[in-house]
Amino acid sequence: MSIVVENLNYIYMPKTPYEKHAIKNISFEIKTGEFFGIIGHTGSGKSTLAQHFNALIKPTSGKIIIDGMDITAKKADLKLLRNKVGMVFQYPENQLFEETLEKDVAYGPKNLQFSPEKIKAVVERSLNLVGLPYEEFKNRSPFDLSGGQKRRAAIAGVIAMEPEILILDEPTAGLDPSGKREIMELVLSLKSECTPTIIMISHDMEEIARYADRVMVLNDGEIKFILPPRELFAKKEELNSLGLDVPPITELAYALGKKGFIFPKTVINDNEFISAILPQLKGGKK
Amino acid sequence: MEEIIKLTDVNFGYGSNTAGGQPIPALKNINLSFYKGEFVALLGHNGSGKSTLAKLLNGLITPTSGNVEVFGLNTSVEKNLFDIRKNVGVVFQNPDNQMVASIIEDDIAFGPENIGIPRQEIIERVDWALRSVGMAEHKKGTPHNLSGGQKQRIAIAGILAIKPKVIVLDEATAMLDPKGRQEVIDVITKLNKIENITVILITHFMSEALNADRIVLLNDGEIYKSGTPSEIFSLDDELEKIGLELPLAVRLKKQLQKYGIDLPNVLTNEQLTEALCQLL
Secondary structure: OOEEEEEEEEEEOOOOOOOEEEEEEEEEEEOOOOEEEEEOOOOOOHHHHHHHOOOOOOOOEEEEEEOOEEOOOOOOOHHHHHHHEEEEOOOHHHHOOOOOHHHHHHHHHHHOOOOHHHHHHHHHHHHHHOOOOHHHHOOOOHHHOOHHHHHHHHHHHHHOOOOOEEEEEOOOOOOOHHHHHHHHHHHHHHHHHOOOEEEEEOOOHHHHHHHOOEEEEEEOOEEEEEEOHHHHHOOHHHHHHOOOOOOHHHHHHHHHHHOOOOOOOOOOOHHHHHHHHHHHOOOOOO | OOEEEEEEEEEEEEOOOOOOOOOEEEEEEEEEEEEOOOEEEEEEOOOOOHHHHHHHHOOOOOOOEEEEEEOOEEOOOHHHHHHHHHHEEEEOOOHHHOOOOOOHHHHHHHHHHHOOOOHHHHHHHHHHHHHHOOOHHHOOOOHHHOOHHHHHHHHHHHHHOOOOOEEEEEOOOOOOOHHHHHHHHHHHHHHHHHOOOEEEEEOOOHHHHOOOOEEEEEEOOEEEEEEOHHHHHOOOHHHHHOOOOOOHHHHHHHHHHHOOOOOOOOOOHHHHHHHHHHOO
């Protein structure tokens, strides 16, 4: 299930003093099975763009074609679209509202008019998938869960609609380090088991480096780059000038490079760093 | 050093009024002091009790048992709260929830107006507070057009205008992008060094705790350990067990050790860089 974006423009509050051209004539394609990262500083248009993918907002001009369906057409079947494209907003736990987890997760499937048997099956599967075993958690209140559990419960509510594309807007913001790890492991397991295409907005360059196949850099509503992480993070100076950082490990390698260490390729994780630096250290293995 | 905040045998439970339910303990038997001019980082996993502790420090909540004393004043005594809150300001996580006025200078003036500062002095304090956080040119602007980092700096300025002796930041950088986070950290570090304001920084980012004078680790509502950053980050695997992680430099030093490379104690990337250069 691919996403094709053609000449997309979005203008907030056109013809008013507050008019803002948030997305400026961008075109790109996301392929089925891709883990696609989107980065950019606050106000660069990331969230505005993401909201187009399940037609929460409609473009001022341009086209978005998802799985062959033009979702920007007047008669587009938005119900079918929202079934296909699942959206996990920032701090999704703020949207939990039901008395029990079972009811909360069932809300989306009910709205999509799944049969009662199917609703039960998807709720059970979704809760199990996010690591909140159905039998143990179905009657618990979503508000009695820990921060990381609440977020997983909210993701279960999206997965239950059986989307084929999952969009995550800063899924690990505000979590402690182990909570972050758990959520990212969950995203990977969802990718392999139910939603093959993942679009993730993140400020965490370490996460982007580790998980994304390709990364789009947005700046002031325009695409600056679409590149695999290693090629992208080789452009340190250009990213810095856009108000973005490279991952801390890449930054460190860069600083050591200035002191005379040699890194044959751009380092984006610990292992690469260690194996590049070891032979250059006195007492290290050659 | 002058002890300015003292928690003695503090317990706090949520939900004591729920039907038949036992209160859920959020903090258990906390004994902890803060001293004048300190920069303390408070670390702990989600739900470890960090934010509950922050709210106890200026009497937004009071302990279920035990005492919190701020400059010798007990937070459980209501008539003390006015003076306590003049001295301890809290910056919260969400920048959008902390603005009260539509013009920035009015927002900053809100605090000093409430404590009855004369008009001329309010004007001076507003200018000083905005300069201190590097936002002087936005005085007549509106908060809505600012970035998250700028909004949090306005929130800090609003507290500064009350001239508190302590500023508590309760995950004030969690919703910001890396640039915004750095802006906030730079501003509070400067306030700590130049104005000698005591800073209590609650965070999930280990890198923000590296330059603290002291780190207090919370785990499941209890103080797990308190010490200098070097002491805390030499805990190694224990940190991961309580939901935290090692800073980058410490993590790499540990991995290099496996290959027979022994480095001196390093915490920051700069220290690691220097140590590695010695071995080049």
